[in-house]
Amino acid sequence: MKFKFSGELQALINKAQSGQIEDVDYIMSQLTTESSLAMTRYVDFALSLVEPDSKGFERIRYYLFNGTLIQRNYASLYLNRLGIWKPVKDAFEQGLIDEIQAYSR
Template sequence: MAFNCDRPRSDDVVLGNQTPSPITAAVLGGLTGVKHRLASPLVETRIAALHEALKYGDAGLDLVILALKDPFWQVRKVADRLLQNQPEPKAKQALQEKFTNRYDTFVAMAKNGSVSDVDFLMEALEVDENTATYKLVDFVLGLVNTARGKDRIKYYLFNGTQMQRNYAALFFKRIKNRDVLTEAVKLGCIDRVQAFSK
């Protein structure tokens, strides 16, 4: 009988794709096991599988590239960081395509200007903590021109994280809405220098 080291066996500690396993569980099965863990409902399991995937050469790198579209932002963030450290041309190409697609997506969302679009853009400031994201969000917020979009940015000025309040303040500063900025300063959401400096 031929032995296939890439497939889990019935006597493995955890047989792949049976039940979600904790991140610390011993999971055998080579690249097939990595694929199973990348489909786990547990974010921690997916992230651990990404780190392991790179041990499997080109096939593993392909899995990390696919994870750039994972539904969980935490997984996408780890995939992005792992690819930034890879010298392979296809890793660099995947990151470039991601950036190009992201730019088009962010511009379209800003122009649409719905509540969920603004939420997505503001969440990006907290999720993708890098200069490229900050500059992109700063730029596209300037494209928001709907009443509901502006109201949602105002919501973040008063209720967002410090980062989100900063970018919301920049938005209102650029459109010269001093009343909103004055109110935000009075409530301690931003400081006077941030609101009114040139």
């Protein structure tokens, strides 16, 4: 069965599957204080498609330490789901994410 996604979600999926640095930058740029709930869900789903062995993975890790609060939170969520705890623990100890975010999946 083939799913039909909204244009916004499909664009994010395409970028996530490409997994390049600029694609992750685009995805993360969608996370702002004005982002709709739908957009945050789209971003969360798209990030889950970024392969751990891609340049995009390293870029997500970069956002854990250098992004805005919402970007750091989504980077933390991505890494937690992959079971990559060390950078998340480091970000927590540096005060970049809170305890709830550090341990959420």
